[in-house]
Amino acid sequence: MTSSDADSPDLYSIADLAREFGISTRAIRFYESKGLIAPERLGATRVFRRRDRARLILILRGKRLGFSLRDISDYLALYDADRGQQVNLLAEKVDERLKLLEQQLADLQTTIAELQEIRKLARTRVSSAS
Amino acid sequence: MTSSDADSPDLYSIADLAREFGISTRAIRFYESKGLIAPERLGATRVFRRRDRARLILILRGKRLGFSLRDISDYLALYDADRGQQVNLLAEKVDERLKLLEQQLADLQTTIAELQEIRKLARTRVSSAS
DNA sequence: CAGTTGTTTGACGCTAACGTAAAGCCGTGA
DNA sequence: TCACGGCTTTACGTTAGCGTCAAACAACTG
Numbered sequence: 462m463t464s465s466d467a468d469s470p471d472l473y474s475i476a477d478l479a480r481e482f483g484i485s486t487r488a489i490r491f492y493e494s495k496g497l498i499a500p501e502r503l504g505a506t507r508v509f510r511r512r513d514r515a516r517l518i519l520i521l522r523g524k525r526l527g528f529s530l531r532d533i534s535d536y537l538a539l540y541d542a543d544r545g546q547q548v549n550l551l552a553e554k555v556d557e558r559l560k561l562l563e564q565q566l567a568d569l570q571t572t573i574a575e576l577q578e579i580r581k582l583a584r585t586r587v588s589s590a591s
Numbered sequence: 592m593t594s595s596d597a598d599s600p601d602l603y604s605i606a607d608l609a610r611e612f613g614i615s616t617r618a619i620r621f622y623e624s625k626g627l628i629a630p631e632r633l634g635a636t637r638v639f640r641r642r643d644r645a646r647l648i649l650i651l652r653g654k655r656l657g658f659s660l661r662d663i664s665d666y667l668a669l670y671d672a673d674r675g676q677q678v679n680l681l682a683e684k685v686d687e688r689l690k691l692l693e694q695q696l697a698d699l700q701t702t703i704a705e706l707q708e709i710r711k712l713a714r715t716r717v718s719s720a721s
Numbered sequence: 722c723a724g725t726t727g728t729t730t731g732a733c734g735c736t737a738a739c740g741t742a743a744a745g746c747c748g749t750g751a
Numbered sequence: 752t753c754a755c756g757g758c759t760t761t762a763c764g765t766t767a768g769c770g771t772c773a774a775a776c777a778a779c780t781g
């Protein structure tokens with residue numbers, strides 16, 4: 462159901478992914494050097510698969526959320542941990558991270574509300590001009 | 592209603608604010624050097640008021656959301672712009688920023704949902720052990 | 722065969738956001 | 752008076768996250 466959908470290519474060059482996600486190849490290599498991804502090799506050349514691509518998506522989302530690569534690395538580990546590990550410890554870590562994210566969610570909602578307020582004020586002022 | 596509540600001190604030293612918010616005085620001076628705050632001076636000594644303190648709160652919230660000081664600076668400007676400015680331009684900028692924030696909100700909700708899913712899996716596995 | 726395109730590994734450069742002395746001024750209490 | 756804590760500026764150091772060559776190899780193309 463997952464391992465044989467046989468539709469998307471499942472083989473990507475570093476340039477493929479760089480193009481697709483609008484980042485540099487340098488960035489991708491940097492992520493690898495930090496252990497965030499671990500593509501296979503064909504000789505010396507990196508070969509990326511769906512799994513690597515999926516991880517890249519998570520990395521970029523993490524970046525949009527303002528996380529450091531270190532944080533993102535921990536975050537990715539939570540996914541990997543699914544494949545058998547210290548499960549109790551995993552649950553703790555997940556809860557930790559969820560707390561942070563919910564704080565962030567609260568901050569975000571406050572900020573959005575304040576900006577909408579500002580916009581409202583701006584509009585009422587402008588309603589008398591052209 | 593706002594200008595004479597006469598309760599909170601309204602006069603803070605740099606160390607006061609550093610303590611209150613758990614940041615370094617160096618950081619506060621750095622924010623000033625970047626124009627994010629502009630405390631008055633008594634001789635050479637910085638004197639902070641409620642307004643400065645309020646700005647600091649916004650700055651720290653921005654940081655929790657992963658924004659750069661540059662971004663936060665722009666963001667603060669939206670508040671200042673309330674005091675008469677190019678109002679149309681203001682509305683545009685606010686809308687721009689709102690878009691980003693809403694993207695971020697979506698990312699965040701996705702991430703939270705995924706983590707909750709992982710936690711659920713962890714719990715069902717652990718339900719058979721001690 | 723030469724040239725182009727895509728890949729690799731260094732290695733140095735750069736910006737952001739402070740940390741960390743260093744050295745001096747200023748007011749207060751013993 | 753003098754030591755002390757708190758404030759100041761100046762300046763160099765540090766980490767993260769890449770950008771930007773440089774030099775070299777590998778495959779394809781004309």
